[in-house]
Amino acid sequence: MKMFLLLLCVQTSHSSPISSPAQGFLEQYGYLYKDNETYRTAEVKTAIREFQWLSWLPVTGRLDAATLEKMTSPRCGVTDAGSFDAWQDRINGIFTGRHGQHLRKKRYTQLGEKWQKKQLSYRIMNWPRSLSAGQVRLAVSAAFQLWSNVSGLQFLELHQGPADIRLAFYEGEHNDGAGNAFDGPGGALAHAFFPFRGEAHFDMSERWTLSGHKGHNLFLVMAHEIGHTLGLVHSPDRHALMSPYYKKMSSNAVLSWDDITAVQQLYGKPPGDTVQQLAGRAFRWTIQDWQISQDPRESSLTPNYCHGFFDAITMDENGAVLVFQGCRFWSVCNGSVSDPRPLQTRWPQLSVTIEAAAFNPLDRKLYFFKGRRMWRYSGSNLDPGFPKRSSALGLPKHLDCAFFYQPLGQLVLFKGSRYFILNPWSLSMELYYPRPLRDWKGVPRGVNGALTRPDGTLYFFKEQQYWRLDTGKLRITAAGLWAESLQWIGCQKTPSLQDNEL
Structure with a gap:
């Protein structure tokens, strides 16, 4: 207890x-x-x-x-009570020589606690601010297909009326009891109920994404919680989708042997005994193709990033603002926004997605960061010798953001609670760094973008908020919602509102 x-x-x-x-x-x-x-x-x-x-x-x-x-x-909010007994049985089996006997004992909730039919309906009740309805529907459809490919189950989406499984996004307490209240970014991301209640709830305030490193991959979390609605408890396999800690997207198969065996014990094998696995690489390319071809929000008067979050922001050599989201980018010039384009159409050999970007006006080069690598471009041409490994430059992997800092004439990189100074001429980290992020008073941890404007003013972005730093006074002088307040970011249909002066 x-x-x-x-x-x-x-x-x-x-x-x-x-x-x-x-x-x-x-x-x-x-x-x-x-x-x-x-x-x-x-x-x-x-x-x-x-x-x-x-x-x-x-x-x-x-x-x-x-x-x-x-x-x-971040972890699943479903209790590990049933899982703990199952894991003890597995360990005992190994030491008593009964490994393989009753291996699946208690891998589901209770004997008989499963759906008594193999054709189940589901309904998406709403969706988060960071994704469109079409994006959520794509992730949900792929998550259900993941389970039907390896079991005897079939799923049908309903757009109205009662359904067997209901999926919804909430904030805070939502009539599930105080213990199930969502606590904002971090902590428990979602929880679900076993048959026959058939509900899965997701924290509305989290940053949900379908691609890229930043945020939480809705497809993986959705597939995990759907497993609970089918009757599965947490798996002892740390590489399983049904592990208590959500799996990371990789090129390998999403479901482990442990996941497949568990669902087949409940619902049997697929027709013809043909198990089809979905690899993470296949899902990523599906998302990329879909985003480029048909995002329902692209028909609106504002670009897609205005309705949620972006991965990085910077400027180019012509003074246009570049906004990056997933595998696409937008160019904003004098408030006019271009159509979304795949990154590699302008920067060949660049990663499909990026995590940070910075333009250096001194050498007029664009720097991109993703995972363990850094790219440098002169215009649309990749400089010789790039990409380079971040570790070889003394830099961390998976940056939060990067930007040119005019007072130093160098690049500043944020990662977690620390920041680094990168000398663009020697491509080396400056001495006495990294330093604590608290040096930047008023700037929150976990910003997803930063941008120096032509007048030297520095802006930081985190989710839907921004902070304006006066580099001369070294203090925050304004803050607010960037989509509403900053005309030059390309989200306003009407003249911009004034910054909320502090």
Whole structure:
């Protein structure tokens, strides 16, 4: 029981200091906090050990850095109660020589707790701000197809009326009980109910995406929660889609052997015993082709990025603002927005998606960052020797944002709680860096873009908000919603509103 209370605390907190979630959990249930690593009761140590075991961490019973980091990782909000028994059975089987016997015991909720039919209907009740209805429908359809390809199940989407499975996005408490309330970005991203309630709920405030590193991939989270609505509990396989911690998109098959065996035990094999696996690479290309050809929002008066988030923003050598989202980009000049175009039509050999971009007006080159690599372009031409590995330059992977900082005449890169200074001439990191992000007072952690305007004013973006930094005064002088307040970003149908001066 103590372990499950600890998991509840993990699900409803997303800050890293030991005072939360760890100390808060101890105080709430009457335990005494002693120091950063040890506690006065054996019960708490046991709970921590169990959490570490379930999370594939070294079992120490101490709240070490790895355990605290895992506590803050985005995870499914469904309880691990049934999973814990199943995982114990598996471990016992290994040590008693019964490995393989009753291996699937309790991999679903209860005996007989499954749908008593193999043709199920589903309905999408709403969608998040960061994705259009068409994008959500595509992710949901692919997620259901993932399960029907490997089992005897078939699914049909309904647009009105009652359905077997209902999918909805909510914020905060939504009549599921206080323990299931969504807590904003981070923590539990979603939860679902087993048959026969057949509902899956997703946190509206999260940044949902279908491509790229930033945000949470709706397809993977959706497929995981659909597994719960079919009756599956969490898997002991850390590489399984049904792991408590959401799987990352890769080029490999999305479902593991453990996932397939679990659903087939409930609903049998597909007709003709033909199992068709979907690889992450296939889904990514499907998303790319769909986004380029038919986004329902492209018929609106404002571009798609205005309705949600973007991955990066910068300027080009002609002074146009470049906005990047997924595999596409827009060019904004004097408030006029171009049609969306694939990145590689303008920058050949660039990655399909990017995470950060920066234009250096001193060498008039564009720098792009994605994963472990950096590209540099002169106009539309990739410079010789690029892309380069970030590690060879002393830089981290998966940057939050990059921008040219006029007072230094160099590139600044944000990653988590630190920032780096990249010398564009020597392509090396400056000495005494990285430094803490708190040097940039008023700038939040996790910004997804930054841009220096021609007058030297620096703008930071996080989700739908912006902050304007006066580089002379070194302080934030304005903040607000960028789609409403910044005309030059291309989202306004009417003359811009004035910045909200601080």
